[in-house]
């Protein structure tokens with residue numbers, strides 16, 4: 250069976266999802282696309298139907314499932330429209346712009362009683378994170394005590410506002426730390442360097458593990474994501490950001506990608522294939538709407554901690570049985 254998919258939003262991520270669906274995903278065809286920029290949509294159509302209204306695309310009988318990759322502020326509304334249409338969706342992170350909005354999405358899915366949404370926290374599909382989790386779960390490094398995360402972008406886009414370092418970037422560490430450790434994050438203290446960049450965020454989990462994250466939006470030298478998990482008997486960490494060593498300009502070493510698309514290309518591909526298989530089998534994969542709510546609720550409280558220079562003690566709703 251071939252799944253008919255519609256893609257909403259054709260910016261950096263939407264265009265990459267479209268490419269992955271067309272070139273690197275089995276069992277799928279892109280039958281419709283939508284973007285605020287009609288010329289861009291026309292250029293990428295390759296025979297797919299072109300829509301200017303995302304809700305019309307969601308409700309069209311051309312599509313059985315959706316990829317939502319429009320701007321962050323539109324995610325929750327479009328996810329709700331997919332649920333209302335009873336259609337599965339892979340929704341880019343973050344799920345919503347506030348915890349209340351994310352909870353509305355969760356409640357709508359709970360009312361249907363079926364998991365139709367997967368949130369695009371793609372690091373769960375990254376080979377390096379997956380291997381770290383396997384090593385940790387095999388037990389050789391002993392009980393985890395500290396997880397150290399580094400999240401550096403070469404340069405923040407000009408539309409990036411201060412809290413987006415948390416709501417758009419740090420949300421990844423919220424999700425991947427919960428997933429790696431299998432713990433819940435319960436408190437946060439945030440330190441900001443002069444000018445607000447980088448941030449150093451220290452969190453505790455419900456099992457007493459410590460999670461530190463440096464979020465540096467303008468690190469200049471390249472895109473660099475790193476993680477090290479320290480256990481009582483050993484450690485596991487990612488190796489270098491590229492898989493080759495280059496000799497050039499009288500230097501020898503690894504090179505850094507410009508941004509997250511090349512760094513996480515494998516993760517995005519594996520995620521997309523897992524999503525299509527999950528839709529076909531009805532067995533959910535990846536981050537759920539609840540995980541999306543959790544990341545947004547924590548992110549919101551981290552932003553408050555940053556703005557009020559106080560320690561946040563996380564307050565989260567009760568997890569519905571659908572996500573047990």
Ligand code: ISE
Pocket residue numbers: 402417418419421509
């Ligand atoms: C961006 O939106 C992403 O999702 C990237 O994965 C992340 O590393 C980057 O910091 C975000 O701005």
